[in-house]
Amino acid sequence: MLAMNDRYAGALAMRSVPSAPLVGPFADRLLVHDLPGLDASRRRQVVAFTARRVDGLPSVMNLGVVLIAAVVRGLLVLPGSSVLVRFLSRTALPLLGEYVRLVRSLGYAYIWETWPDTLPDGSRP
Amino acid sequence: MTAPHRNGSSQAGIIAPATRLSTDVLVVGSGAGGATTAAILAEAGFDVLIVEEGPWVDQDTVAPFSLDQMDRQYRAGGVTVALGLPSIAYTEGRCAGGGTEVNSGLYFRPPVDVVERWRDDYRIDGLDLDELASIADEVEQAINVTLVPGKPTPASEMLRRGAASLGWKHSEIPRWMIYPPGGDARTGKRQSMTRTYLPRAFAAGARMVVECRVDRLTPRTGTVTEAAVTYTGGRQGTITCRHVFVCGGAIQSPALLQRSGLHRNIGRSLAVHPTVKLAARFADEVNVPDDVPVHQVKEFAPDLSFGGSASHAGLVALALTDHWREFKRAVTDWKRISVYYAAITSEGRGLVRAVPGLRDPLVTYRLTHRDRELLRSGLGRLALLMLEAGADEVYPSFRGAPVVRDRASLGEMQQRFGASKASVMTVHLCSTVPLGEHPGRCGANSFGRVHGAANVWVNDASLLPTAPGVNPQATVMAFAIRNARHFVDTHRAGRG
Numbered sequence: 229m230l231a232m233n234d235r236y237a238g239a240l241a242m243r244s245v246p247s248a249p250l251v252g253p254f255a256d257r258l259l260v261h262d263l264p265g266l267d268a269s270r271r272r273q274v275v276a277f278t279a280r281r282v283d284g285l286p287s288v289m290n291l292g293v294v295l296i297a298a299v300v301r302g303l304l305v306l307p308g309s310s311v312l313v314r315f316l317s318r319t320a321l322p323l324l325g326e327y328v329r330l331v332r333s334l335g336y337a338y339i340w341e342t343w344p345d346t347l348p349d350g351s352r353p
Numbered sequence: 354m355t356a357p358h359r360n361g362s363s364q365a366g367i368i369a370p371a372t373r374l375s376t377d378v379l380v381v382g383s384g385a386g387g388a389t390t391a392a393i394l395a396e397a398g399f400d401v402l403i404v405e406e407g408p409w410v411d412q413d414t415v416a417p418f419s420l421d422q423m424d425r426q427y428r429a430g431g432v433t434v435a436l437g438l439p440s441i442a443y444t445e446g447r448c449a450g451g452g453t454e455v456n457s458g459l460y461f462r463p464p465v466d467v468v469e470r471w472r473d474d475y476r477i478d479g480l481d482l483d484e485l486a487s488i489a490d491e492v493e494q495a496i497n498v499t500l501v502p503g504k505p506t507p508a509s510e511m512l513r514r515g516a517a518s519l520g521w522k523h524s525e526i527p528r529w530m531i532y533p534p535g536g537d538a539r540t541g542k543r544q545s546m547t548r549t550y551l552p553r554a555f556a557a558g559a560r561m562v563v564e565c566r567v568d569r570l571t572p573r574t575g576t577v578t579e580a581a582v583t584y585t586g587g588r589q590g591t592i593t594c595r596h597v598f599v600c601g602g603a604i605q606s607p608a609l610l611q612r613s614g615l616h617r618n619i620g621r622s623l624a625v626h627p628t629v630k631l632a633a634r635f636a637d638e639v640n641v642p643d644d645v646p647v648h649q650v651k652e653f654a655p656d657l658s659f660g661g662s663a664s665h666a667g668l669v670a671l672a673l674t675d676h677w678r679e680f681k682r683a684v685t686d687w688k689r690i691s692v693y694y695a696a697i698t699s700e701g702r703g704l705v706r707a708v709p710g711l712r713d714p715l716v717t718y719r720l721t722h723r724d725r726e727l728l729r730s731g732l733g734r735l736a737l738l739m740l741e742a743g744a745d746e747v748y749p750s751f752r753g754a755p756v757v758r759d760r761a762s763l764g765e766m767q768q769r770f771g772a773s774k775a776s777v778m779t780v781h782l783c784s785t786v787p788l789g790e791h792p793g794r795c796g797a798n799s800f801g802r803v804h805g806a807a808n809v810w811v812n813d814a815s816l817l818p819t820a821p822g823v824n825p826q827a828t829v830m831a832f833a834i835r836n837a838r839h840f841v842d843t844h845r846a847g848r849g
Contacts, residue, residue: 341667
């Protein structure tokens, strides 16, 4: 009955891979780098929000972000990860740069919407 | 058939989820196209069932332009992107009323010159400009198109002031709002589809299911008799029908048609108005978090238009992230900052492709060289406009941008600009199923019936042959009403 459209049927039930274990560690490190004054409890909230939004991304984007996040997550466990985070925070490389921009954008939007009096280094006034 | 709960509220037509539903006309989507279609058909006596993927959210329960609104009323929390160099961020409403619940509410009549060009280039039969104008009159009354009483917001005033100082054409754009007596810009109630055309459709007997996604239509020998649906939570169902109007917007409509095996000229010609942004800081407080400016500057229209964006503290921070090291000190001044945009009419085009194995379509967009140059000059002129309006500092949204404090630094800004470094965004998505009789371009006929299907129509922004150069909602509504009335005239005779 569904004929040629069967190939889409399985896709419609597909769920995205939970991103928190992959995106979370990098989001956390990026926040520490960019906003050293942001306390740990706020940082946890921001990271959770970021992961939630990544989980809700449209399929293609979600897949791409999760793949890049997995690579970055793998690199973060190697020695010299602070240098890596510093490099990533400034990179303009395609894909990697977009990933960093996404994580940063989500985080900053959440921080200043939730706590609008946050100082530029992330600390409370 | 499940009867609607007639409780007299604006949600009177909402029915409970059911595994099997049947209707005469299935309307997929409840935005500017779907709600008007449903109202016209229900009032003409058709049995209408509207299926909406998102929830019904009462306006009074959500702060406009907030992250909460993005969570509840936007697809993917507002994080959707057309891939390209640069990728273009876009937003889609995903709630009862669709984009009309979340957009700026600014109203432009269908531009006559653009509609004439569409008629000629895409060979649209029976496109009567007087009829469209008459429909526009009717729409303006139905959604109460009006100017802001009293003073506009300070952020809007800055656009007016800058344009007046430069001698550039500008005007206040009317909105579909109702203001209380003695009210001002911040007290308006948006006359979106959940307050206008959906209640009208319900009053005429239309029913609606929410949080229900149409996965695919099942055409047999060119006629669709059934739609497969999935409710939020995973329950599946089917809806049998005699006719289908697909009104899910310029991304979801072509994706659904493709998943249903309908491909001819569908999803190949996405058109948008790409925009670049900047944040401008003034001496006094200008930020109004829950509203957008009503002035637009049209000196360089249709190529370039300038206007104001939502400017919650979070969105101000977002606008500063492209060069955070340079711009970050401004974030504590967010009350004195507002965000503005330069929008272009693009010659680029994009694709929407349903991908086997994935739930959502792949969306791509390619800017042309001319588009990139227009974005550069647009951002430069917008920065100039803000300086003339009295901005102390301007923060353009592209990687490595300088702070602009005076005319002398505009040249440096433009030199450093590259579209690939910019945060390019859009909210106006059109043209993925263009209407008309041009065999190489059009995915639907002159009244929206999809090629290759006898009883499937598209009736939303997908039909507009190009991006119209202005906020498209009024044009979408005018075409949707025209097409729905044509359907009524044709099928009333057919039904005897």
